[in-house]
Amino acid sequence: MERTLGTVVRGLRGPIIHKGDNIEDIVVNTVLHSAEAEGISIENRDIVTITESIVARAQGNYATIDDIATDVREKFQEETVGVIFPILSRNRFANCLRGIARGAKNVVLMLSYPSDEVGNHLVDLDELDEKGINPWTDVLTEEEFRKHFGHKKHPFTGVDYIDYYKSLIEAEKATCKVIFSNNPKTILDYTKNVLTCDIHSRSRTKRILTDNGAQNVYGLDDILAKSINGSGFNTEYGLLGSNKATEESVKLFPNNCQPIVDGIQAKIKNETGKTIEVMVYGDGAFKDPVGKIWELADPVVSPAYTKGLDGTPNEVKLKYLADNNFADLKGDALKQAISEYIENKNEDLVGAMEAQGTTPRKLTDLIGSLSDLTSGSGDKGTPIVYIQGYFDNYTK
Numbered sequence: 001m002e003r004t005l006g007t008v009v010r011g012l013r014g015p016i017i018h019k020g021d022n023i024e025d026i027v028v029n030t031v032l033h034s035a036e037a038e039g040i041s042i043e044n045r046d047i048v049t050i051t052e053s054i055v056a057r058a059q060g061n062y063a064t065i066d067d068i069a070t071d072v073r074e075k076f077q078e079e080t081v082g083v084i085f086p087i088l089s090r091n092r093f094a095n096c097l098r099g100i101a102r103g104a105k106n107v108v109l110m111l112s113y114p115s116d117e118v119g120n121h122l123v124d125l126d127e128l129d130e131k132g133i134n135p136w137t138d139v140l141t142e143e144e145f146r147k148h149f150g151h152k153k154h155p156f157t158g159v160d161y162i163d164y165y166k167s168l169i170e171a172e173k174a175t176c177k178v179i180f181s182n183n184p185k186t187i188l189d190y191t192k193n194v195l196t197c198d199i200h201s202r203s204r205t206k207r208i209l210t211d212n213g214a215q216n217v218y219g220l221d222d223i224l225a226k227s228i229n230g231s232g233f234n235t236e237y238g239l240l241g242s243n244k245a246t247e248e249s250v251k252l253f254p255n256n257c258q259p260i261v262d263g264i265q266a267k268i269k270n271e272t273g274k275t276i277e278v279m280v281y282g283d284g285a286f287k288d289p290v291g292k293i294w295e296l297a298d299p300v301v302s303p304a305y306t307k308g309l310d311g312t313p314n315e316v317k318l319k320y321l322a323d324n325n326f327a328d329l330k331g332d333a334l335k336q337a338i339s340e341y342i343e344n345k346n347e348d349l350v351g352a353m354e355a356q357g358t359t360p361r362k363l364t365d366l367i368g369s370l371s372d373l374t375s376g377s378g379d380k381g382t383p384i385v386y387i388q389g390y391f392d393n394y395t396k
Helices: 023-039 052-059 064-074 091-104 125-131 142-149 161-171 184-190 203-213 258-272 316-324 329-344 363-373
Strands: 006-010 047-051 063-064 081-084 105-113 175-180 193-196 216-219 245-247 249-251 277-281 384-388
Touching: 006 023, 006 363, 023 047, 023 052, 023 258, 023 384, 047 052, 047 258, 047 363, 052 249, 052 277, 064 091, 064 216, 064 249, 081 091, 081 184, 081 316, 091 161, 091 245, 091 249, 105 161, 105 184, 125 142, 125 277, 142 175, 161 175, 184 193, 193 203, 216 245, 216 384, 249 258, 258 277, 277 363
Parallel strands: 047 277, 081 105, 081 193, 105 175, 193 216
Antiparallel strands: 006 384, 047 384, 063 249, 245 249
8 A cells, every 4th residue: 555654753751850860761771662553664764853852951960059159250340241142031041130130239131122032022113203212322311211102011021121120139138120122232331241141143243342442241051060069060061052951940942962862873773773853952943923932942952872973965846847747747647757767856956946945954953843742842741752754655
């Protein structure tokens, strides 16, 4: 019988992970148990993805707010600190901000507007137009922002992030001034000591600040890049990718994941004789059409993956072939012509008309988005995702 399924994605239910658990064995056992229970035939080039959260939990990669405060204090010596371009998130940034404020006496909080870099809006762009405000050139004080736009609450969380972030800072006995600007240089009118909290644009922001006279410039990736008093840490990303764990702690992005994915691949090969691909994933990248959020708060989609997941797709567009190359064919003749075209397609289709409209993203970014949507962020209980047929095409 002709195969009727293409890519199949399954969220696998696994145990609750604790510090010290052997994450490699847990993932392998979960995959093998699910395959047996559900009648899944493990094949070469199947993909197992593991959410970064359970990897970090198994590693015990946690830190306290006091650990954050200690690192901030050591770096800035309790000078006035400009905290710029944070994302608007209770889960992602609130505890980080508390630690920053606990380690500083005075904070100038500079928020980007109309939204943060991942799409959380403080104000609608249309409202800026109505008020004649240019977010690329105009700097607003808190009073000016309130005069123009009043008190705005996030449509999903119901939080006024200006009031919320200010209250967190002041609760740590630090002073707080709030300003609004999209130009990194603005903060230098208030302090030469800057902690930039943007994620994907952080290198550019650091460069601009350094080139324009900042004295001490750090990013969130520099905070907890090493252990503080035995805390968790991340050598490459620091606090980036962290989440709230408890009221006094954060879970950091996992460290040194490459041996884990390679180990899982080797163990499944040993058990089944099949070579699968393995990756650890964080946030995918997809825009919510209502809230306008990009859902890309982790520094990378995948901190580690096996070598078979390198690269980008090399695909042709079926509808283009049907409407153009083989417009005069139908039925079996059309199917055969397209199949032969796919089987003989060039190894590099960049720029080819037949490939227009396909997705030129990294495989790990595409698979990470697929996995993130499958596992969700709530109570599904499927932190391991098993994907089959991802590399298949119309001819398989």
